[in-house]
Amino acid sequence: MADQVIFLISLVTLAIAAAFSYWSARISMILSLAVLIVASLSYFKMLPTLIFLVAFLNVLSLLALKSSQLKGIDYALVSFMLIATLLIFYTSDPAMLLALFVAASAPTYILIMIGERMNIDIGVKYITFMIFGTVLFILGAALLYYNFEHRSSLIYSLAMLSLITGLAIEVGIAPAHEWVPDVFSTADPVPVSIIASLAKFVPFLVAYKVISATAVSETQQLLFLIAIIAALSMFVGNIGALTTKDPARTLGYSTVANMGYVLATFAAINAGEYVYFAIAGGILQLFVNAFGKIGFFNSIKEGTSSTCSWLLSASFIGIPPLMGFWSKFLIIYSLVFSNYLWLAILLVLNSAISVPYYVRLARITGKGWKPNITNYVVLVASLLMLITLIPPTWIVESVMQLRW
């Protein structure tokens, strides 16, 4: 009950904030941040807090955007996405899940176009893909729920794969990744950092929830297909990034690869108790991706100290005890135990292939420290990679506590 009240208050506040943005962007920002804090306080747990931090960093980086066309609204949009994301954790109602899915992705349609100048072209490209993705995703999810009532293996496989395809298009998994490099390299780094971070959580969380809620036993071959798509995405992303010189484009490919890692966890979705390790690994990988992308995109804009950029790169490569190590560790762990050793080994190979371009990114972006807000965002993002200095058993535990 209290949750719903808070949710309502938050929404009203955001509406006011959006309205005020016509008069002063600053008021909008303050109100949005207030919503962020209230929302995260109400669910004071590790996972929501981290998601809150992602959103918080997104808002802060928007601050640095000097001349946004939607100055003021943008803060509210991010906050809105956060609230939608947080709610996912506490919902298992199918309709609510799908509504939240739409609610969280819609703001990105607008956000993608802001920047120094309105970029309609890129918006069209992005939105086209998103519509495809959303439709397929919702179709798949609806069919899955249907199938749960009236079992049919054909419908199940159709539903499952259309859900995954929708997810693939939505987050940019190969071979439906074409929009990612283009959008990432042409849009303004700040909105891209939001799309690459906060916006990635909802599709995966919803997919986890839907699939585990509607799971039936005969899924082996489907999981195998998913594993193949995941492997393809890793390779396409990492190999594509190898020869890319433009850092933003490189990060686009890196996202493709990272989404492949997360998708790989779906292969372990039937692995009994190890499913928690899989989901925990997937979520942690999303965090790595989120903080890493925030850090890198912001440093593309303003530069950062080399320590920060190396820290980010090392985490992406998977050096212990950084967060990127633990996420891969958990993914590999769950894969090994669900008899996907080959996928685990491919993942290892991929993390090796990725080394050269992450090192290059670290070198390019670590141009030197400047004391401004963007740099502090990068600093915080890279320091967050260190929270796993203590082995993150908490993430597995909190995943176990949630209802899937």
Add this chain to the structure above:
Amino acid sequence: MIEYAIIIPLVFAIFLPLLDAKKAAIVSAISFLIPMFISLLNILTFASYEVFIENFGAPIGEFYLLVDPVSNAFGFTICLVSAMVAIYSLPYMKHRFEEMVHSKEITNVEREFKKYWFLYNVYAASMLLLVYSGNFLLLYIFLELSLIASFLLIYYYGYGNRQWVGILYFVWTHIAGVLALLGFLIVAFESQTLAINNISKISFLAWLLIFLGMLVKLPGFGAHIWLPWAHAEAPTPVSALLSPLTVGLAGYVLFRVYTIDPSFIIAYRDLILAFGIFSSVYAGLSVFKQKDYKRLLAYSTVSQMGYVLIALCVGSAGLLGLIIQYMSHAFGKSILFMTAGALIATYGLRDLRKMGGLHEYVPTISNAALLGFATLSGVLTIGMLGEFFILVGVAELYKLNLAVIAAISLVFILSGLYSFYTMKVIYYGKPAQLERPKISRLLDAPLYFIAFFSVAFLFPPLSTALIEGINYVLGGVMP
């Protein structure tokens, strides 16, 4: 006591950048000398105990520090070499930084030194902590930590196409590490723990993955190709840790896994032995063709690591040989890399074709190189014991099999041959036209300190205690 001492280098790493280069060198050396003497004391007193750190529950299990004669032997070696290389680093890196300032790659020597000392201590300390780790996950973490620190050192301060070489090094060893990690994970799944003292069985797949990973790191034939690049192009003090200490740690890992469950090695003994011999002979022959002193030494490392594989296959005497081989190789190779570095620092020379008769100009370096090569080829030094126990193992398992005798003899003969061949090419013969330089004492004195232990470990009381302790760990099964 050692459990506190091994933390010192890591803690000091944070403070080293606050000091100026000279003080940092001394402090760094001291931070390794303290655990060195304590581990030496431990060797003499057969210290053997465990220090609990934290329990993470299944499947990670307990983190603890494992102190036994084996980890003490490895720990002592790492501390000794690291301390001496720290001292040696001061004049060498000064030379290297000045060279880099000259070519406008860096701007400020003092600032680079701060970075250098931090990375150096982290690198060496992580290796030290690795050998005392009582949990495979902890061990893996330190393995990767040492990798990243050494990678950065190569990436920043290496020679030649250092960024390419750095990445090459990183990729290969990263694959090695993660493959081993996969193996450990399977162990974790099956035993519900990664604590070394709680695992009782290691299945085939886990063994295979760990073995393959360590084969890349060690490295065996085929995967060996990364090593000459990395070890030759790294700044010499880093080479002097990489080659003697880091790659051999793969042997340490295999040793620990073997003592838990030797099934894999026993099942594939002949194959692995043949591979080890081939790898060693192959690399040994490669040495003769090298034109670059450091590359030559790198190939010799590959050859020596073949010994480790051989030792792994030949029972408990072999394991004893493995540990001593690690020590002797570490002593010898660190000395040799430092001699190579001394030549670079004084003459900028690393091309063998331009050398010759250098004993004339740098007698102290030449004599140190002789001690280094003597250690490698097992003459009058601890290397002799290493070879001996490997041979005992071979004789134990293969009796008087002529083919095996011939192959194993070829391995050891080659080491002796390339050692003295290199001595002849570099230090003997008609002197190259050079000036007699003024050599910093810090460039040669540390070498003799290591050489002292290399010789002293052949004789009582050090060898007595060492062998007795390790033998105890191995369960005293010896002829």
Add this chain to the structure above:
Amino acid sequence: MIEVLAILFLSPIITSLPIALAWGLEKRPPWADKLAYLSVFGLFLSLVAAIYILLNVGELTAESEPVKYVIPWLPAVNINFVFIFDYLSKIMGTLTAFIAFLIGIYGLEYMKHDYRLGWYWFFFNLFTASMLLTVYSDNMLMLLIGWEGLGIASWGLIGHWFRDDDHLSYVGIIDRKVWKLNMFWSPSSGAWRAISTIRIGDIPMFFAVGAFMVLAGTLNISEIDWVALEHKIGFTGIAILMIAFMMGPFTKSAQLPFSEWLMTAMTGPTTVSALLHSATMVAAGTYLFMRLSWYIEPWHAGEGYEVIYAVVLFLGLASAFYGALVAAGCLERKVLLAASTMSSLGLMFASTAASYWVGKIAILVGFWYLVTHAFAKATLFLVAGHLIHETHDRFCCGNLELAKKLKIAFIATIVATLCLSGIPPLTAYWVKSAMDGVMHSLDEHFGIFPLILLVLTSAVYSAFLAKFLALNFLKGREVEVHAHGGRVMSFAYALMVSMLLVLLYFYTTTHEEPFAEFLHEGFMVSSFAVGLLVLVTYLFALRNPSIKALSRIGMFLSDRMYLPFLNDYIVPKIGWIMATIVDCGNRLIDYICHSAFPKFFEIISYSLRMIQDGRIERYLKIVIGFILVVLVASTTVGW
């Protein structure tokens, strides 16, 4: 006891450290070269300790029980420092210490103006200490420490003049080529040849020691149950094991075909050659074989050992004959002596090997021949060194003029050559007679073949000794003499050669075994006939030291029957071919891993990026295609 042992082994090393360190100082102190006296004093202390052991520890008869002294080393694996004091080791140790001390004294003058005294004295003393350790060891692993010490010290000393700038230190005629091969060797290559040959022998020996550990459970030579060992591993086992072990002595004692290094070892200072050829290094191989045979007691042992002893016997005789022939063709002072040493070593091996059939006396004959040879050869080398010093020529030269100027050297040479060649009734005659007897008793097993080889070798041997005398003091070409003093040197070799007479006294007056047997054999007619033959060849060679008509054969012999091709051409060529193959392999792997593979990825990467041409139509085509493929897949799976 431990104090005596410490003095025996450590005093030479410790007393040589000051000069080694002082010489290495950046600014060499003026008194640095005086520290050489300290090193020689260390050798003296060592000698005192050896004599103390000779006189006070146990009895000095061939039948006495050995006295042992144990210091724990690796008790966990049953390996300890076990010092053994028996007939062989006590005499051999004293001999080593004595000769080393005398040569040390000689070296004080000979090496006075050398540029590397620190190096020289350190390795000289290490050489001595290593030999002593080898001599007194009962434990094989401990013995190997000394053994390896010998190896590395010989490397250091042979290559002492590492700069290769002094032609006086070379071996062979400078710039002489046979086919593609240089027939001259510099000190650095001499050192390399020595250590490389030795390593080839040492490793199989090392393996055998490891195998002894496994098979016999102990490494103490005197405690291994050799008969049981044979039962355990059988005929082939023993053969493999012993041959592997004997590879060490064979290479170290320069038996065929490992003899080449010994000839080029002459690139070292003459003192080193003297020490190397008399009581250390090369003697270590034969000594070890004697020590082994002493406890194997092959005359009691089974047939497994017969093969080994036969191999050693014939290898020894062949090497002896080969060495003698080469020496006969040699014109270089030191190389001639080196070849003669090889010959003597062959005889020692052969004689000791005969013990399988003849019994302990054969070992004793070999051993006393070693002692006799040591004094004579040391004398000859020291004289040769003095001559090289005076004449600045390493080839045989000098006539009566020279003999008059260097009277002591002349006399010493006469005595040494006469005593060594086996002319009755001088020192070596008695030993050689006994050796004749030993070879003669092999009659029923091998016919008279061994005896014939021995007699032939003896004849040639005395001929080239006479040639050495003639070409250096009587009939050689005239040379300019650079008088240098040389009193200390003369003193040293005079003392050395007088030991031969002391030995003669012992041989002829003591009625203990084995001397009584020597005497007995010496008075046999057959022995006397051989003695006469030797005398004849000696006189003949003294008269005609160089025969023009035979100069082609002489050249063939002095080129060591082209054995250098094995060492310098065939083996290195094979090695080099293998190294080249391996090198190509490395390049290939390097190319595949670091060029082809990344290139391959790069190409894929470019083609992946080619998809991104920015046109949404194309992207949609791909996505729709993807959706359709998935549709098909899902239908297939779901059916």
